[in-house]
Amino acid sequence: MQIESENFQWEYAKQKITILDDPYCIIIDDLFGPEKSKEIFEYIVSLREYFHPAKITYEDHLKTDEDYRKNVTCYIDALYKIDDPDWTARREYRKKSQLLGAIDGLVQSQDMGMILHSAPFPICKFRDVNAWETQISRYGYDKDHYEWHYDRLSNDDRMITLVYYVNMEPKKFQGGELVLSRGLSLGKKIITSNAKECTIEPKNDRLVIFNSRTVHRVTSTTSSARFEEGRFSVNIWCGIRKNGEPISNY
Numbered sequence: 001m002q003i004e005s006e007n008f009q010w011e012y013a014k015q016k017i018t019i020l021d022d023p024y025c026i027i028i029d030d031l032f033g034p035e036k037s038k039e040i041f042e043y044i045v046s047l048r049e050y051f052h053p054a055k056i057t058y059e060d061h062l063k064t065d066e067d068y069r070k071n072v073t074c075y076i077d078a079l080y081k082i083d084d085p086d087w088t089a090r091r092e093y094r095k096k097s098q099l100l101g102a103i104d105g106l107v108q109s110q111d112m113g114m115i116l117h118s119a120p121f122p123i124c125k126f127r128d129v130n131a132w133e134t135q136i137s138r139y140g141y142d143k144d145h146y147e148w149h150y151d152r153l154s155n156d157d158r159m160i161t162l163v164y165y166v167n168m169e170p171k172k173f174q175g176g177e178l179v180l181s182r183g184l185s186l187g188k189k190i191i192t193s194n195a196k197e198c199t200i201e202p203k204n205d206r207l208v209i210f211n212s213r214t215v216h217r218v219t220s221t222t223s224s225a226r227f228e229e230g231r232f233s234v235n236i237w238c239g240i241r242k243n244g245e246p247i248s249n250y
């Protein structure tokens with residue numbers, strides 16, 4: 001499972017950036033390039049045994065609810081966790097993961113911080129991010145989906161959401177679009193009548209960035225039972241901590 005990755009630093013070079021403004025989100029295509037994204041895809045497929053049915057947070061505890069969310073997930077941070085107070089040592093260890101090495105390089109990239117600094121709040125705070133968690137999702141087994149929700153929970157580090165899509169080329173799944181809404185949600189429903197929505201196609205090597213309070217869902221997804229033919233996305237939830245506590249509790 002562990003493959004040593006090179007010392008990775010993300011730089012803006014050949015990417016294409018698009019803004020959708022209702023609701024606001026940033027789409028960066030060709031984020032890592034064909035070689036690196038293929039390497040990340042193959043690495044994710046190698047983690048198959050670590051994927052388990054997704055759970056949702058309900059009244060401060062985790063439970064499965066397939067009407068609300070049905071897919072499989074891998075909490076990759078837990079696989080590369082060492083008990084060392086020194087972040088540099090922990091970061092070095094995470095570089096053993098092809099994916100975490102790339103994600104950590106992206107979150108700490110000066111280029112990305114500068115690009116996002118002119119975005120609306122809270123995305124403009126990206127360069128101050130010092131805490132992030134990573135979860136990989138696979139959708140595609142028998143109408144996998146995730147109903148309306150927002151990522152921000154209580155007192156956590158989820159201020160800015162990054163979703164990175166990576167998949168086999170050509171893609172072998174149908175559906176699995178990300179739909180963002182300006183609406184207000186209650187439970188798994190949008191309760192406002194005139195909320196604008198935008199739909200984003202899950203495309204290989206695409207990054208989508210939005211406020212973790214933006215309401216969103218994943219549409220029904222179909223793929224073959226072959227693990228590698230599914231729709232894969234990597235969620236990176238970013239926040240800012242001071243003295244070990246989240247200060248992003250806006």
Ligand SMILES: [Fe+2]
Nearest residue numbers: 149150151216
């Ligand atoms: Fe989400």
